Amino acid sequence: MATTGWHRPSYLGVKPVRAFDVLLATVLAFLLCSSSHADDATSSTAQLSEPFVDQTTGLKMERFFGARTTFGFAFAVPATFDASANVSSFLGQLTFPLKNGQGWGAMGLTGDMEGNFILAAWPDGKGGVMSSFRQATNEDNPPEVTGSFKVRPISNGTSVNSTFLTYTFLCESCIDPTLGLKIDQTTGNAVMGWALSERPPLGSATDPGARLDFHERGFGPFTARLKTAATDQFDTIAATALDPVPASSKAVAAVPGAAGAGSGDESEDDDSGNDSDDDD
Numbered sequence: 001m002a003t004t005g006w007h008r009p010s011y012l013g014v015k016p017v018r019a020f021d022v023l024l025a026t027v028l029a030f031l032l033c034s035s036s037h038a039d040d041a042t043s044s045t046a047q048l049s050e051p052f053v054d055q056t057t058g059l060k061m062e063r064f065f066g067a068r069t070t071f072g073f074a075f076a077v078p079a080t081f082d083a084s085a086n087v088s089s090f091l092g093q094l095t096f097p098l099k100n101g102q103g104w105g106a107m108g109l110t111g112d113m114e115g116n117f118i119l120a121a122w123p124d125g126k127g128g129v130m131s132s133f134r135q136a137t138n139e140d141n142p143p144e145v146t147g148s149f150k151v152r153p154i155s156n157g158t159s160v161n162s163t164f165l166t167y168t169f170l171c172e173s174c175i176d177p178t179l180g181l182k183i184d185q186t187t188g189n190a191v192m193g194w195a196l197s198e199r200p201p202l203g204s205a206t207d208p209g210a211r212l213d214f215h216e217r218g219f220g221p222f223t224a225r226l227k228t229a230a231t232d233q234f235d236t237i238a239a240t241a242l243d244p245v246p247a248s249s250k251a252v253a254a255v256p257g258a259a260g261a262g263s264g265d266e267s268e269d270d271d272s273g274n275d276s277d278d279d280d
Contacts, residue, residue: 041220042069045111045191048223049075054093056157057168059237061093062229064194064222071096071196071218073107077175079232083185088175090229091237093157093168094121101162102200104212106134108193110180111221113139115258116193117179119151120212121167123160125205129153129167131245132208135254144209144247145254149173152241170241180259188227195219209248 052063052074063074072095078087096105104122116136124130131151134142150172157168175181183190196217201210 042066042218045221045223048189049225049229051228054157054168057154057237059091059157059233060231061091062225063093064192064224066194066196066218069097069196069218071105071194073192073194075224075226076229076231076234076237077226078234079230081188081227081230083183083188083227089170089172089238090175090226091154091169091234092119092171093166094119095164095166096196097198098123098160098163098165099198101160103165103196103198103217104201105165105197106195106212106215108136108180108195109174109176109190110182110259111191111193112259113193113195113215113219115180117145117181117254117259118142118193118195119169119171119174120195121165122201122210123165123205127160129158129160129165130206130208130210131167131169132247132251133254134212135258137255137258140214141211144251146247146251147173147254149176149179149254150244152244154237154241156240170238172244178256179254183226188225190224190226191221192224193219193221207248208245209250 047064049062049064052061054061054074059076061074061076063072065072074093076091081087092107094105094107101123104120106118106120108116108118110116113136118134118136119131120134121129121131132144133149135145136142152170152172154168154170157166159166181190195215197213197215198217199213201212203210
């Protein structure tokens with residue numbers, strides 16, 4: 001008599017679900033969810049900068065801080081600042097985490113990443129920090145740009161190790177409406193932006209024109225209280241700034257009016273859920 005192999009009974013014609021199938025479905029769902037949110041902003045204009053004091057220099061500033069990413073951008077302007085943009089320079093400080101000593105972070109003069117005028121910084125691989133101005137006319141690799149603006153590092157407020165970077169600087173001739181910064185005449189506020197990646201720039205870390213890939217760790221707009229950031233300490237700290245960081249031979253002239261020419265996908269309506277860097 002022929003025998004047959006033993007089969008587990010199938011009740012009501014329903015086949016049992018294998019653990020592998022459940023795992024595969026879960027992984028696919030996660031990848032699809034991650035992909036759909038890759039371009040979503042992780043902050044919004046509803047997040048205002050707050051008072052901050054730099055413990056190294058003692059400078060009173062305003063600061064945007066992302067609780068989830070621990071990215072920070074602090075800034076101060078001269079005591080004579082008003083909403084008519086009567087001053088052209090500001091003091092800034094970028095702070096952000098690194099992964100195995102690598103990554104890059106940036107601040108931008110608008111909240112829209114497309115066409116944004118940004119200052120990016122990253123470890124130079126020699127214990128210091130490299131920085132350069134970029135214009136996000138190509139978000140996959142924002143080109144390095146030059147103009148009348150300059151960045152001058154402040155050594156007594158700059159440090160880098162395997163896990164964190166702090167870059168304090170004087171940004172000369174950066175408060176410029178042609179570069180995208182729009183200051184509200186009533187409040188003295190302006191919508192600015194930020195970006196963060198844990199991936200190192202491609203090419204030499206000492207090259208200010210090194211390629212910057214997508215800011216996969218986070219990005220978005222915030223509201224900078226520029227008028228509130230006015231301080232009589234400005235001139236004292238600015239006087240300690242070093243020589244300007246030279247641009248590379250790959251740098252091109254900045255395009256006036258390029259900021260804000262995008263689709264505006266990074267509006268505050270994109271900010272939702274627990275992935276936001278908004279403080280609760």
